[in-house]
Amino acid sequence: MANTSxxxxxxxxxxxxxxxxxxxxxxxxxxxxxxxxxxTLLGPSGCGxxxxxxxxxxxxxxxxxxxxxxxxxxxxxxxxxxxxNTVFQQYALFPHMTVLQNAAFGLTxxxxxxxxxNSVAGRMLEMVQLGGFADRKPGQLSGGQQQRxxxxxxxxxxxxxxxxxxxxxxxxxxxxxxMRVELKQIQxxxxxxxxxxxxxxxxxxxxxDRMAVMSNGExxxxxxxxxxxxxxxxxxxxxxxxxxxxxxxxxxxxxGSHATCVIGNNTRLECVVSDAIEAGSSxxxxxxxxxxxxxKSTVSSAGQDTLTGVVSRYVYLGTDTQCKLLLDDGTKxxxxxQNAHGSTTDLAVGERASIHIxxxxxxxxxx
Amino acid sequence: MAxxxxxxxxxxxxxxxxxxxxxxxxxxxxxxxxxxxxxxxxITKWGGFSWRWYQDVFFGIEAAKFKTAAWNSLSxxxxxxxxxxxxxTSAAIGMIRxxxxxxxxxxxxxINLPLMVPEIVSAVATLIFFSAxxxxxxYFSILIAHMVFCIPFAYLPIAARLExxxxxxxxxxxxxxxxxxxxxxxxxxxxxxxxxxxxxxxxFIISLDDFIITNFVKGAGVETLxxxxxxxxxxxxxxxxxxxxxxxxxxxxFFVSLSYYVSKLGERSR
Ligand SMILES: Nc1ncnc2c1ncn2[C@@H]1O[C@H](COP(=O)(O)OP(=O)(O)OP(=O)(O)O)[C@@H](O)[C@H]1O
Ligand SMILES: [Mg+2]
Numbered sequence: 001m002a003n004t005s006x007x008x009x010x011x012x013x014x015x016x017x018x019x020x021x022x023x024x025x026x027x028x029x030x031x032x033x034x035x036x037x038x039x040t041l042l043g044p045s046g047c048g049x050x051x052x053x054x055x056x057x058x059x060x061x062x063x064x065x066x067x068x069x070x071x072x073x074x075x076x077x078x079x080x081x082x083x084x085n086t087v088f089q090q091y092a093l094f095p096h097m098t099v100l101q102n103a104a105f106g107l108t109x110x111x112x113x114x115x116x117x118n119s120v121a122g123r124m125l126e127m128v129q130l131g132g133f134a135d136r137k138p139g140q141l142s143g144g145q146q147q148r149x150x151x152x153x154x155x156x157x158x159x160x161x162x163x164x165x166x167x168x169x170x171x172x173x174x175x176x177x178x179m180r181v182e183l184k185q186i187q188x189x190x191x192x193x194x195x196x197x198x199x200x201x202x203x204x205x206x207x208x209d210r211m212a213v214m215s216n217g218e219x220x221x222x223x224x225x226x227x228x229x230x231x232x233x234x235x236x237x238x239x240x241x242x243x244x245x246x247x248x249x250x251x252x253x254x255x256g257s258h259a260t261c262v263i264g265n266n267t268r269l270e271c272v273v274s275d276a277i278e279a280g281s282s283x284x285x286x287x288x289x290x291x292x293x294x295x296k297s298t299v300s301s302a303g304q305d306t307l308t309g310v311v312s313r314y315v316y317l318g319t320d321t322q323c324k325l326l327l328d329d330g331t332k333x334x335x336x337x338q339n340a341h342g343s344t345t346d347l348a349v350g351e352r353a354s355i356h357i358x359x360x361x362x363x364x365x366x367x
Numbered sequence: 368m369a370x371x372x373x374x375x376x377x378x379x380x381x382x383x384x385x386x387x388x389x390x391x392x393x394x395x396x397x398x399x400x401x402x403x404x405x406x407x408x409x410i411t412k413w414g415g416f417s418w419r420w421y422q423d424v425f426f427g428i429e430a431a432k433f434k435t436a437a438w439n440s441l442s443x444x445x446x447x448x449x450x451x452x453x454x455x456t457s458a459a460i461g462m463i464r465x466x467x468x469x470x471x472x473x474x475x476x477x478i479n480l481p482l483m484v485p486e487i488v489s490a491v492a493t494l495i496f497f498s499a500x501x502x503x504x505x506y507f508s509i510l511i512a513h514m515v516f517c518i519p520f521a522y523l524p525i526a527a528r529l530e531x532x533x534x535x536x537x538x539x540x541x542x543x544x545x546x547x548x549x550x551x552x553x554x555x556x557x558x559x560x561x562x563x564x565x566x567x568x569x570x571f572i573i574s575l576d577d578f579i580i581t582n583f584v585k586g587a588g589v590e591t592l593x594x595x596x597x598x599x600x601x602x603x604x605x606x607x608x609x610x611x612x613x614x615x616x617x618x619x620x621f622f623v624s625l626s627y628y629v630s631k632l633g634e635r636s637r
Contacts, residue, residue: 059538080541092535096557105553106543157544 004071006193007033007056007161012065014051014217025051027217028065033161033195033210035070038187040196042204043214044240049197052214053163056195058082069160080109085154087164091146093138099125099149100134106157117156124152127186144175151183155190162187164196168203180206201241205229213237229288231274234367238286245292245333247285249364254279259364261285264329267307269357271364284365291361292335294323297352307355309333311347325353396616403609410604420610427607429599436595439506440575443591447513448521448571454514455521455566456559460551463529464537479519489516490583497584504586512584513574520573521566524630528562561629568626572619 014026025048033039041049054060056067058079067075074082085106093102103121108114125131128148138146147167154162167183168176184207187194198204204211205225213220213228213236221233232238235246249261252268259273263285271285297308309327320338327333335355347353375381403421407414424433458478462471481489493512502508536558540550556563578593585594592615599608 057542059542078541079538080544080546084542086539086542088535088539090533090535092533092539094536094539094554105540105545109540109544109546109549153539153543 005032005068006035006037006070007031007195008066008068009052009056010066010068012052012055012067013063014048014055014060015063025217026055029214029217029219030065031212031219031222033193035193036191038184038194038196038207038209040198040204040208040211041214042198042201042211042241043220044199046216047214048217049199049214050165051217053086053165053195053197056161057084057086057163083157083160085157085159085162087147087150087154087162087167089165089167089169091138091150093146093149093153095138098135098137099130099141102138102149103152103156105153110157121152121156124156125149127155127189128152128182144171144179147171147179151186155186155192158190159192162192162194164194166197166199168198169200176203183207205241213240215240232286232363232365233274235284235286235365238363238365243289243334243336245287245289245335246365247287247331247333248282249285250282251277251279251364261364264307264327264331269307269362271362272360273364273366275366277364277366286363286365287333287357287361289322289334289336290320290338291358292333293337293356293358294325294335294347294353295356296347297354307357308352309355311349311351311353313349323347325355327355399609400613400616402606403613405606405609408606410606410609420606421614423607424610424614429607432590432595433592433611436590436592439509439589440591440593443506443510443513444571444574446510447517447574448567450514451517451521451570452525452563452567455518455525455570456563458518458522459526459529460555463526464534478522481516482519486579490580493580494583504584505589508584508586509581509589509591512580513577516577516580517570517574521570524565524569524626525559525562528559528565528630532558561632564629565626568622568629572622572626575615576619 009029009031012026012029013024016023016025029048029052031039041052043049051060055062058074058077058081062075065075066073069082069084074084094105097105100118100121103124104114104117107117107120112120122131122134125134128151130145130148130152133141133145133149138149141149147170150167164183168179171179180203183194183196196204196207208225210222210224211228212222215236221228221237223231228237228241232241232244238244239246247263249263249269249271252260252262254260254273254277257273259271259277261269261271261283263269269285277283294311307327309325311323312326312332313324315322315324316339317336318339320336323335323337325333325335333355402410402413404416404418405412405414406417406419424430462475462478493515497504497508497512502511532555536554537550540554541547545553576593577591578597581591582594582597585591590598592611596608596611599605
């Protein structure tokens with residue numbers, strides 16, 4: 001049992017409704033989440049995150065595929081038999097019960113004595129710093145406090161898996177940021193596997209051990225934040241996570257994991273390739289803005305393999321400055337320079353610049 | 368709101384029209400109430416204040432008849448109200464929480480049809496149905512009829528309340544290991560309670576007030592308050608009827624206010 005995953009979803013398909021009005025909400029999604037992992041489902045609205053989560057919780061049936069929890073198939077268990085708890089987006093705290101009764105509900109339903117249920121619930125409330133609020137009704141709490149109660153309630157029965165559906169989206173920015181840290185801490189302390197749904201890539205990057213990027217009911221990529229940011233597997237991922245420049249290119253030659261591509265006005269660029277691709281085919285190159293640097297364009301530097309363009313605009317963003325450039329072939333690209341270094345801004349708007357791309361920063365994307 | 372030009376209170380003649388409506392609605396009731404305290408046996412001439420007609424209701428020659436009728440009315444209204452509420456609650460949960468099924472809107476129509484069908488039609492139909500299946504007319508037939516026609520009245524406030532309760536509460540309960548029954552009793556019921564109480568009170572009042580259907584399906588000798596009053600009035604209107612009507616009015620006002628208060632309370636607790 002040592003190496004079974006906490007959760008394994010295999011080839012999950014979810015179809016809502018019947019033909020011809022059916023909606024395919026999930027199409028052949030497989031994920032496996034390790035024990036004690038903070039795993040995030042990330043994707044734009046409508047991509048099927050909630051559907052997948054509700055299927056794991058047992059609120060939706062699975063059309064095809066299987067779900068295993070620590071090696072056991074659970075897809076046929078009803079929701080109240082699955083050792084999985086959910087933190088709902090709108091919290092769904094029971095308004096007629098006190099905070100303590102809410103937190104103790106799961107344990108009571110599991111048949112624990114009131115004394116035991118209340119003492120565990122009390123400890124959970126302490127953990128989320130709401131020890132003094134036990135006798136209040138949920139309606140008498142702020143949004144952030146309600147969110148903590150929802151967390152305490154879901155954690156009290158010590159589930160094998162905690163599911164969180166955009167739990168921070170109703171909070172204001174400041175609170176959201178501090179809750180991110182707190183959630184992560186709680187997850188590490190309790191050693192419970194978390195599956196967290198969000199459409200906020202920053203949230204996903206700051207909290208997750210690993211994440212799955214989804215789009216249109218299909219899995220796009222699974223990996224750590226770093227892997228997904230630095231080695232996006234396709235155009236969707238590159239564009240959705242962070243900012244990127246996508247340039248269309250033609251592959252000239254491929255050598256191992258490197259390819260030489262031609263972009264724009266016959267400029268050649270060395271790219272890293274992850275998927276197999278043949279010379280002559282067309283693809284896209286993704287370059288993160290912060291991995292591009294600018295220099296004054298001089299005759300000597302403007303060789304065949306150097307991109308050149310004109311600075312069209314600077315946007316000051318606090319920690320860094322965004323510089324918009326117009327390449328000679330008409331492509332627009334962005335680059336970012338940290339203001340601490342202050343090196344870009346010595347180029348005036350309208351001036352010609354030669355563009356340097358960091359080693360390995362240009363990635364060729366087949367899809 | 369008061370200053371906006373679209374305020375309905377600014378339309379010419381609004382005040383006069385409102386007063387006219389109120390007068391038409393309430394004058395008869397006010398007159399009945401006032402004349403129930405009339406000392407004279409005439410129903411048109413005022414002869415000073417007295418409680419005599421109230422005494423007559425409780426201790427006069429018709430007192431026994433009224434007492435039995437009142438007991439019939441109250442017991443039927445209570446039982447019909449309770450069973451209509453139970454049925455309406457199940458129906459509302461099935462209609463609103465259940466998956467969509469073929470004929471869902473048809474079912475909705477069927478549940479609420481009695482509200483639209485002229486009562487006399489229901490009355491005749493019920494009577495014919497009872498004779499066809501051989502139910503003898505009497506207390507029991509009234510009870511069955513009331514149980515049935517009270518359902519839509521109980522259904523409406525319950526369904527309205529249920530529509531406003533997010534499904535996620537029940538899901539949260541089930542997620543926290545509650546059985547379906549526990550999720551219903553521990554979570555949904557308390558949230559639905561104001562709707563259920565309003566539904567019951569409404570059904571109760573409707574049953575208490577019903578005349579047409581009752582009059583058709585009641586057997587000879589079994590009376591509810593409305594049919595007993597009607598019976599008395601046929602032999603000429605005596606002021607004791609006014610006293611009795613005033614008492615019934617009081618009961619109705621009490622229950623309607625209670626129902627209103629309960630639903631207000633529910634709105635605040637949401
Ligand atoms: N009960 C349902 N019946 C029919 N279609 C549904 C149902 N629930 C969801 N869908 C559809 O399934 C798709 C995925 O929905 P889902 O709620 O999983 O998206 P999501 O990724 O959670 O989006 P969001 O970020 O907006 O919450 C959508 O196209 C949605 O319209
Ligand atoms: Mg969602």
